[in-house]
Amino acid sequence: MTEAAKEKAYRVHLMVCAGTGCVSNHSFEVKDALEKEIKKFGLENEVLVVTTGCNGFCERGPLLVVQPGNIFYQQLTVKDIPHLVEEHLLKGRPVKKLMYTPPKEKTPIPVLSDIDFFKKQVLIALRNRGLIDPEKIDEYIARDGYVAMGKALTEMAPEKIISEISISGLRGRGGAGFPTGLKWQMVRNAVSSNGGEKYLICNGDEGDPGAFMDRSILEADPHSVIEGMVIGAKAVGASQGFVYVRNEYPLAIKRMTIALEQARAYGLLGQDILGTGFDFDIKIVRGAGAFVCGEETALIASVEGRLGEPRQRPPYPAQSGLWGRPTCINNVETWANVPVIIARGAKWYASIGTPTSKGTKVFSLVGKINNTGLVEVPMGITLREIIYDIGGGIPGGKAFKAVQTGGPSGGCIPKEQLDLPIDYESLTKAGSMMGSGGMVVMDEDTCMVDVARYFLSFTQDESCGKCTPCREGTKAMLDILTRITEGKGTEEDLVLLEDMAHAVKDSALCGLGKTAPNPVLTTLRYFRNEYEVHIRQKKCPAHVCRQLNVYTINEEICLNKGKGCDVCRRNCASEAIQGAKNEAHRIDQSKCIKCGVCFNVCNFGAVKVD
Amino acid sequence: MPKLTLEELAKIREKTKRLTTVRAGGEYRAKICVHMGTCGIAAGARTIMNVLMKELEERAVSDVLLTNSGCAGLCSREPMATVELAGQAPVKYVDLNEKKIKEIFEKHVLGGHIVTQYALGIGSEKTDL
Numbered sequence: 104m105t106e107a108a109k110e111k112a113y114r115v116h117l118m119v120c121a122g123t124g125c126v127s128n129h130s131f132e133v134k135d136a137l138e139k140e141i142k143k144f145g146l147e148n149e150v151l152v153v154t155t156g157c158n159g160f161c162e163r164g165p166l167l168v169v170q171p172g173n174i175f176y177q178q179l180t181v182k183d184i185p186h187l188v189e190e191h192l193l194k195g196r197p198v199k200k201l202m203y204t205p206p207k208e209k210t211p212i213p214v215l216s217d218i219d220f221f222k223k224q225v226l227i228a229l230r231n232r233g234l235i236d237p238e239k240i241d242e243y244i245a246r247d248g249y250v251a252m253g254k255a256l257t258e259m260a261p262e263k264i265i266s267e268i269s270i271s272g273l274r275g276r277g278g279a280g281f282p283t284g285l286k287w288q289m290v291r292n293a294v295s296s297n298g299g300e301k302y303l304i305c306n307g308d309e310g311d312p313g314a315f316m317d318r319s320i321l322e323a324d325p326h327s328v329i330e331g332m333v334i335g336a337k338a339v340g341a342s343q344g345f346v347y348v349r350n351e352y353p354l355a356i357k358r359m360t361i362a363l364e365q366a367r368a369y370g371l372l373g374q375d376i377l378g379t380g381f382d383f384d385i386k387i388v389r390g391a392g393a394f395v396c397g398e399e400t401a402l403i404a405s406v407e408g409r410l411g412e413p414r415q416r417p418p419y420p421a422q423s424g425l426w427g428r429p430t431c432i433n434n435v436e437t438w439a440n441v442p443v444i445i446a447r448g449a450k451w452y453a454s455i456g457t458p459t460s461k462g463t464k465v466f467s468l469v470g471k472i473n474n475t476g477l478v479e480v481p482m483g484i485t486l487r488e489i490i491y492d493i494g495g496g497i498p499g500g501k502a503f504k505a506v507q508t509g510g511p512s513g514g515c516i517p518k519e520q521l522d523l524p525i526d527y528e529s530l531t532k533a534g535s536m537m538g539s540g541g542m543v544v545m546d547e548d549t550c551m552v553d554v555a556r557y558f559l560s561f562t563q564d565e566s567c568g569k570c571t572p573c574r575e576g577t578k579a580m581l582d583i584l585t586r587i588t589e590g591k592g593t594e595e596d597l598v599l600l601e602d603m604a605h606a607v608k609d610s611a612l613c614g615l616g617k618t619a620p621n622p623v624l625t626t627l628r629y630f631r632n633e634y635e636v637h638i639r640q641k642k643c644p645a646h647v648c649r650q651l652n653v654y655t656i657n658e659e660i661c662l663n664k665g666k667g668c669d670v671c672r673r674n675c676a677s678e679a680i681q682g683a684k685n686e687a688h689r690i691d692q693s694k695c696i697k698c699g700v701c702f703n704v705c706n707f708g709a710v711k712v713d
Numbered sequence: 714m715p716k717l718t719l720e721e722l723a724k725i726r727e728k729t730k731r732l733t734t735v736r737a738g739g740e741y742r743a744k745i746c747v748h749m750g751t752c753g754i755a756a757g758a759r760t761i762m763n764v765l766m767k768e769l770e771e772r773a774v775s776d777v778l779l780t781n782s783g784c785a786g787l788c789s790r791e792p793m794a795t796v797e798l799a800g801q802a803p804v805k806y807v808d809l810n811e812k813k814i815k816e817i818f819e820k821h822v823l824g825g826h827i828v829t830q831y832a833l834g835i836g837s838e839k840t841d842l
Contacts, residue, residue: 112770114735114762149766170735171736194782371717
């Protein structure tokens with residue numbers, strides 16, 4: 104079908120989620136099946152299939168929302184489609200069995216806005232999610248896109264734009280929380296030495312394990328970032344912008360590329376934007392996926408084509424950034440907030456949130472949680488509301504243990520602090536940080552020492568090696584943690600670990616090193632007893648640290664229930680299990696390599712781990 | 714492609730908004746249900762649906778929900794449609810054609826007055842919902 108033919112009204116729009124999560128769950132196949140069935144029933148002039156960006160409820164993908172009516176279908180397969188099209192679209196009967204039923208409940212919830220996962224969310228950065236096709240600029244325009252840009256370019260002086268952003272209270276969404284208006288003012292005030300040009304950068308180098316906020320925004324609504332950047336460019340006086348995206352985000356790069364082309368074709372980028380005489384254009388720079396390049400000076404070095412290593416600040420990029428010129432660098436989510444602030448006003452934005460943190464924040468909710476996905480919530484919401492009301496709690500009836508915020512360099516917050524209202528200050532006070540918005544939930548089966556070791560191994564691996572505290576310090580800390588998880592830790596290790604953590608935090612060159620000890624420090628602060636049990640009793644309470652586990656067979660259960668079935672002995676790679684078939688089995692501890700296979704294969708619960 | 718001015722941007726906005734009103738959500742003032750079982754389609758329900766879609770688009774009506782259902786059980790009186798204004802009992806119209814449905818749209822859906830000469834009755838059979 105040609106574009107022109109599509110320019111008609113349809114009575115039904117099928118919004119198929121085509122975020123990376125749903126795509127990997129075959130949402131494009133679902134889309135093809137929908138189109139095929141629609142054609143089969145001759146509904147192609149009545150029903151339009153639209154591919155949207157990430158809907159947020161990734162746990163339940165592939166997703167489909169039927170408009171009008173906001174009917175939410177989930178976990179679709181190609182096999183479900185003929186029935187769905189015939190029932191809902193031809194006969195007008197929504198299909199209950201494909202709707203979402205919350206855990207522990209029996210009745211499905213048909214309408215998206217009635218589902219708890221969506222109810223408490225407030226969408227600003229994600230305002231267009233699920234509502235537009237990100238590859239069609241007209242659909243963004245229909246959602247009042249580029250209105251704010253038009254206003255900024257025709258009615259507002261640069262100072263006025265900056266003061267609006269300052270009054271709104273917007274702070275950097277990349278994690279550090281620097282006031283955006285202040286940063287813009289610094290760039291505006293900075294005098295560019297050679298040639299006068301200033302630059303704008305969008306930081307999309309999202310590298311935290313389990314975080315996908317920036318990727319989703321770039322995939323679902325690239326024009327919101329472009330519009331924010333044009334407004335920022337007018338404010339600071341820049342004529343060239345760069346979007347730095349990691350190459351592992353092919354869909355984000357594709358959609359941003361399309362968006363840039365369409366914006367340029369409409370004259371919303373390039374020379375003489377909207378006939379106002381303002382010139383600005385944006386280029387995409389693909390990063391190689393180094394975590395350290397999320398740090399602004401390392402990112403700038405990478406854009407310049409040099410090795411992605413951070414440098415000493417000051418001078419800050421606002422004074423001397425890309426190619427030595429004043430550079431305004433903000434995170435994807437920060438840019439996506441800008442058009443809404445300009446369109447709806449700073450006061451409206453500042454009315455949302457806490458005294459020090461305004462607006463909303465996008466979090467990617469992952470780990471041991473029922474509703475994995477992307478959520479946007481007002482600042483000041485409690486962790487409990489996010490984890491239990493939106494996230495639906497912990498699966499399998501397990502107990503909540505901790506939540507890690509701020510990515511690999513954030514901290515672990517225990518259940519005593521679940522009622523903590525989230526903002527930049529409260530998270531820092533709790534020993535963690537806002538970070539870019541990763542939120543990893545952990546249950547009772549998680550070993551906090553192992554968690555600290557895991558995250559430190561990530562930051563250690565990603566350390567660029569330029570400064571000694573980060574290069575050597577994180578390695579020495581990782582060695583200690585590994586020793587503790589293997590049962591070789593001593594009391595002195597704990598003291599040394601804590602000393603080193605503080606030393607690295609205080610002396611590392613950039614944000615990566617300064618925050619890398621956070622998981623260690625917070626787990627020491629809130630879960631010190633777990634470290635002590637590992638060291639003193641040589642035991643891992645969660646049975647995660649394998650070297651500390653002792654496997655035994657309850658001979659009574661083995662004989663009476665399992666009749667000496669022999670499965671464990673046959674599966675034991677180290678021949679540590681003795682016992683003939685039909686007799687009770689035993690484990691020879693001197694031969695056991697603690698692989699846990701016997702525990703996993705025993706059908707009678709006879710193998711115990713201690 | 715020529716570069717846009719603010720006015721042209723506004724034109725694109727209005728046009729695309731009209732094409733995407735079904736996504737806007739919110740409350741609907743009225744619901745029109747076209748019965749599209751095999752009998753309905755054979756009798757011309759598709760035409761009725763197309764007329765209604767065109768009316769909604771041309772008049773830029775965004776608070777009326779247009780939907781469909783299967784056979785209503787009165788196959789001899791198809792094409793049929795049910796109009797339900799918010800807070801009022803549904804009205805079933807029978808033996809429809811292009812002219813009749815336009816009149817119903819104008820008088821009942823937009824004007825609020827039931828077109829009694831085309832109506833089968835007011836109210837609906839009970840279901841277990």
